[in-house]
Amino acid sequence: MAASFGRFRGSSTYIVSEELSNSVNVAIALKKPLLIKGEPGTGKTMLARSIAEALGMRLLVWNIKSTSKAQEGLYVYDTVQRLCDSQFGDNDVSDVSRYIKLGKLGEAFVSPEQVVLLIDEIDKADLEFPNDLLWELDQMSFYIPETKQTITAVHRPVVVITSNAEKELPDAFLRRCIFHYIEFPDAERMKEIVRVHYPNLEKKLLEQCLETFYWIRSLDSLQKKPSTSELLDWLQALVLGGISPRRMGEEIPFLGVLLKKNQDVEALLWSLQHPRGSRRPQFHGR
Amino acid sequence: MFTEFFYLLRAHGLPVSVNEWYTLLEALQQGLAGASLTSFYHLCRAVLVKSEAHYDRFDQAFARFFAGVESPEGMPEKIWEWLDRELPEDHVVRQLGELRQYDLETLKKMLAERLAEQQEEHHGGSYWVGTGGTSPFGHSGFHPGGIRLGGESRNRSAVKVAAERRFAQFRDDETLDTRQFQIALRKLRQFTSRLDGAKTELDIEATIKETGDHAGRLTLVWNRPRQNAIKVLLLMDSGGSMLAYSRLCNQLFQAVNRSTHFKDLRVYYFHNCIYDWLYPDAACRQSTALSTAHLLRTMSPDYRVILVGDASMAPGELTRPGGIIEWGLHNEEPGYVWLERVRNHFEHSVWLNPIPASYWEWVEGAYTIGLVRRVFPMFELTLAGLEQAIRQLKARAACG
Numbered sequence: 001m002a003a004s005f006g007r008f009r010g011s012s013t014y015i016v017s018e019e020l021s022n023s024v025n026v027a028i029a030l031k032k033p034l035l036i037k038g039e040p041g042t043g044k045t046m047l048a049r050s051i052a053e054a055l056g057m058r059l060l061v062w063n064i065k066s067t068s069k070a071q072e073g074l075y076v077y078d079t080v081q082r083l084c085d086s087q088f089g090d091n092d093v094s095d096v097s098r099y100i101k102l103g104k105l106g107e108a109f110v111s112p113e114q115v116v117l118l119i120d121e122i123d124k125a126d127l128e129f130p131n132d133l134l135w136e137l138d139q140m141s142f143y144i145p146e147t148k149q150t151i152t153a154v155h156r157p158v159v160v161i162t163s164n165a166e167k168e169l170p171d172a173f174l175r176r177c178i179f180h181y182i183e184f185p186d187a188e189r190m191k192e193i194v195r196v197h198y199p200n201l202e203k204k205l206l207e208q209c210l211e212t213f214y215w216i217r218s219l220d221s222l223q224k225k226p227s228t229s230e231l232l233d234w235l236q237a238l239v240l241g242g243i244s245p246r247r248m249g250e251e252i253p254f255l256g257v258l259l260k261k262n263q264d265v266e267a268l269l270w271s272l273q274h275p276r277g278s279r280r281p282q283f284h285g286r
Numbered sequence: 287m288f289t290e291f292f293y294l295l296r297a298h299g300l301p302v303s304v305n306e307w308y309t310l311l312e313a314l315q316q317g318l319a320g321a322s323l324t325s326f327y328h329l330c331r332a333v334l335v336k337s338e339a340h341y342d343r344f345d346q347a348f349a350r351f352f353a354g355v356e357s358p359e360g361m362p363e364k365i366w367e368w369l370d371r372e373l374p375e376d377h378v379v380r381q382l383g384e385l386r387q388y389d390l391e392t393l394k395k396m397l398a399e400r401l402a403e404q405q406e407e408h409h410g411g412s413y414w415v416g417t418g419g420t421s422p423f424g425h426s427g428f429h430p431g432g433i434r435l436g437g438e439s440r441n442r443s444a445v446k447v448a449a450e451r452r453f454a455q456f457r458d459d460e461t462l463d464t465r466q467f468q469i470a471l472r473k474l475r476q477f478t479s480r481l482d483g484a485k486t487e488l489d490i491e492a493t494i495k496e497t498g499d500h501a502g503r504l505t506l507v508w509n510r511p512r513q514n515a516i517k518v519l520l521l522m523d524s525g526g527s528m529l530a531y532s533r534l535c536n537q538l539f540q541a542v543n544r545s546t547h548f549k550d551l552r553v554y555y556f557h558n559c560i561y562d563w564l565y566p567d568a569a570c571r572q573s574t575a576l577s578t579a580h581l582l583r584t585m586s587p588d589y590r591v592i593l594v595g596d597a598s599m600a601p602g603e604l605t606r607p608g609g610i611i612e613w614g615l616h617n618e619e620p621g622y623v624w625l626e627r628v629r630n631h632f633e634h635s636v637w638l639n640p641i642p643a644s645y646w647e648w649v650e651g652a653y654t655i656g657l658v659r660r661v662f663p664m665f666e667l668t669l670a671g672l673e674q675a676i677r678q679l680k681a682r683a684a685c686g
Contacts, residue, residue, distance in 0.1 A: 022325060023332040026318050030309060030333075037338060066546070080488060080506065087504040127468060167544065168465045174336035175305050181338035 007055060014043065014050035015192050023180040024051060030178065033119075033137055033159035035169075038182030041227025044162040047182075048118035051158060058115045060157075062104035068125045070132030073105040074142050075151075097147045105136060106151055114155035123166040130173040138176060185228065187214055197232055204245040209235060212252055216259075221267040226258040233257050291351050295334065298347040302334050309333050323352065466669055467541030474590065474676045475514040475547055487511050516590060517550040518542065519632070523595030524568040525558040525611070527651075531640035534667055535594055538638070542592075552589070554581070558599045558611050559621035560628060572615070578624060582631045590679045591628065591635035594667065597658040598641070598651020604658075625661045636675040637662035643671070 008024045010016035016024075024047075027034035036044045052059035062073055078099045086093045102110065108117040122130060136142050140153035161177065163169065185193060187210050194206060209231075217225045226234075237254040247253065252268075259265050288311075295302045310333045313319070319326040327348060335344045485508035492507035499505075520542055522535060542551065554564040554576070563575040602609040603621055610617045617624075629635055637658060639646070643666040646655050658664065663678055665671035 019328050022328045026313060026329055026332050029316055029318055030313055032309070035336070079490070083493070083504055083506070127465075127472065170465070171301070175303050177336065178332045179336045180332055181341065 008051055009054065011050040011054045013053075013196055014046055015189065015196060016047070016050070017183075017185075017189065020047070020180055020182065023178055027178040028158055031156050033161050033177045035174070035177040035179045036160060036162045036182060037165055037179070039184055039225075039227060040164060041229040042182040042184060043228065044182060045118065045120055048116055048120075048160040048162075051160065052116040055116070055158070057158065058111070058113070059118060060104050060108050060111075060115050061118045061120060063120050064122050064125045064129070066124050066126075068129065070129055070136075071103075073103040073119075073133070074136065075103055075106050075144055076101045077146050097149070100144055100147055102151070105133075106142070108157040109140065109142075109151050109153040111157070112154060115157050117157040117159050119159065119161045121164060122161050123163040123169065127167060131170050134173060134176065184217075190228070190231070193228065194232070194235065198235060198239070201235065201239065202245060205238070205243075205248060206235075208245050208248040209238065212248070213258070216268060219267065219271055221271065222259070222264045223261055224259075224264060230258050291347075294351050295344065295347050298343045300335065300340050300343055300347065306334050467538055467672065468545055470669060470672045470676060471541055471545045472547065473673070474516055474518070474679060476516050476680065485510050514547045514549060516548055517586075517588065518548050518552070519585065519589040519591045520551070520553045521560065521564070521591065521593045521628075522553065522555050522568070523558060523593075524555045524565075524570055525595075525599075527558075527596055527598055528640070531596065531667070534640050538594060538667060538672070550589075552585075556595075558595075559603050560624045561610050561615075561617040561619075561621055562624075563615075578628075582627065585631075587631055587633050589632055591632045592675070592679070593628075593635065593637045593662060595637070595639065596641050596651060597637065597639055597655045597664070598649060599654050601653055601657075604654050622657065622661070625658065629661050634679045634681070635662055636678050637664040638667045638671065638675060639664055640667040642666050642668075 008016075008021050008028070010021060024034060036047060038044055048061070049059060051057075078101055082093055082096075082099045085091045091098060104117065104119075108115050137159060140156050141150055143150050190210060190213075191206065194201060194210075213226065213231050213234075216222070234254060234257040237257050238248070241253065243253050252258075255265060255268070259268060292302060292307050310330060313329055313333060319329045330348065331341070331344055335341060487509045489507045489509045492509075493505065496505040496507050497503065520539070522539065528535065539553070543553075545551075554566060555568050555570055556564055557570050560578060562578055563572070564578050564581060565571065566574055566576065599611070600609070603611055604625075605620050605622055607618055607620055608616050609620060639655070641649055641651075641655075646652065646659075646664075649655070655664070663675075665675040665678075
């Protein structure tokens with residue numbers, strides 16, 4: 001395994017910090033799930049996509065909802081279909097395995113080649129959900145009583161789990177994971193990220209935008225700070241709207257793309273009228 | 287030598303388990319740490335720390351164990367002055383490859399020697415201690431393996447990245463571990479399928495029966511999934527004497543608030559005792575007050591009531607008309623009457639007291655605690671107490 005260590009270095013559309021790529025590689029080498037936390041919009045979900053792309057593997061996504069059960073990730077036994085079939089004699093009903101539908105985790109196990117499995121937003125589910133998956137993630141196998149069959153992973157999938165910290169995860173589960181917290185990128189890294197998405201963006205405009213963006217983020221009064229994805233949307237809006245860097249220096253156009261809450265917009269306007277300290281960019285003609 | 291690091295981490299309050307430690311050793315055996323202290327640091331953090339709230343403690347422990355931390359006290363005053371100066375223009379560094387990597391011991395020794403030699407401040411350049419440049423000592427400069435002396439890091443290669451404590455803001459001294467309370471609260475449920483909602487569950491028994499009744503023609507019977515029917519009313523004391531327990535009460539509040547399994551959850555606040563008014567937020571402002579009588583009229587008796595308070599007050603606040611502590615307010619009826627009214631309206635209610643039960647007879651408010659206990663079953667606000675309280679709330683035939 002050591003030979004393949006360090007395989008992940010980010011991909012053409014996704015910039016990773018060295019810390020993050022280290023964590024990914026450690027998780028792969030130690031064959032443990034990688035738990036990713038971070039502010040919304042720091043690219044947690046994108047990471048799995050990027051790992052799959054960089055390692056040339058297929059990506060399976062298991063989106064967790066508040067109603068998700070751990071069992072659904074393994075398999076679902078479609079009783080109703082079987083009953084219907086028995087009525088109309090369409091299929092061979094005596095073959096139970098026809099009615100066992102594998103979930104995302106099951107799918108990842110039986111896949112003939114190694115895959116990346118993303119368990120997205122695990123904290124959305126019930127409190128006990130992560131505990132219910134402990135054995136399966138540890139042993140990489142589960143038993144289907146209906147068919148008396150044990151599904152064992154052909155290749156241990158690379159498991160990436162994301163969490164928005166809406167709920168705390170159980171200790172037993174955490175102990176088995178490699179953990180990484182994605183920090184909000186600083187201005188330098190943000191420039192790289194923007195470059196990946198908009199290679200032709202005018203340098204002056206970008207700098208002007210980032211200055212404004214990080215100033216807005218530094219306001220304590222905001223309920224929801226704008227994130228990377230909002231910045232990217234905003235930049236696109238600015239480019240499409242043909243905003244010149246000069247105008248950027250005087251006002252904040254398309255503010256609604258950055259701030260989604262009325263209170264936040266008001267808080268920002270208030271801060272503009274009551275400047276404190278020198279961190280605020282100078283909004284006047286130059 | 288490593289085992290000491292393990293105990294140091296635990297001493298810093300990190301819940302590192304033996305399992306995780308083994309994982310780290312396994313990783314080291316596989317050579318995942320690479321050759322540098324920085325990647326070793328990242329490896330340790332990824333394997334041993336499971337919450338960004340613990341990053342800061344880890345940084346401190348790491349810095350303490352592996353570097354003896356850059357201690358401002360230990361450094362000559364003059365050097366700090368040099369380092370505090372403005373940063374000069376960046377010089378382009380061309381011969382980075384020629385810069386030698388030193389190990390920490392050598393660096394420390396060299397730093398000591400150089401400090402002894404150096405007589406003035408330096409910015410830029412490759413030898414003296416100062417800002418910028420490529421000397422291994424100082425800050426804002428570039429040297430692949432130098433010691434950063436205070437200031438802001440521009441290039442992150444200094445081995446003492448941990449000492450920066452970038453994650454101090456994520457410490458969890460404020461955010462509370464509520465999971466245990468949440469687990470306890472989960473027991474507060476009573477399933478019923480009589481509530482509204484789509485019928486999505488297949489009732490196998492009924493399906494077989496119906497199918498049989500229809501001479502084998504498949505007839506599917508669906509049920510509503512069972513749901514928790516329990517509604518909760520949380521009444522919290524936000525009086526001055528409760529300040530000492532605010533952390534604990536906060537913990538309970540968060541746990542209750544995050545428990546999504548209740549059919550309904552209402553939270554109101556009171557000040558020391560319940561009178562004519564209840565308040566929707568902890569500030570207890572009269573402008574937002576709600577009439578207690580109105581709430582009692584409109585809320586069905588099947589709400590489970592959890593009162594949280596220290597029940598410690600002046601006896602008059604409980605027993606006398608006009609005993610209310612709030613200046614400018616008057617209560618016609620004593621607080622005691624209001625408490626009984628709450629007790630009688632709802633079928634199930636408990637009082638949680640953050641004061642440990644063993645003190646109830648002895649603390650200053652012992653008299654009023656005794657009075658309140660005559661009205662409500664009282665439990666201490668601990669995990670065990672909460673569990674007892676929940677058992678009481680679930681009991682069907684409670685007096686009322």
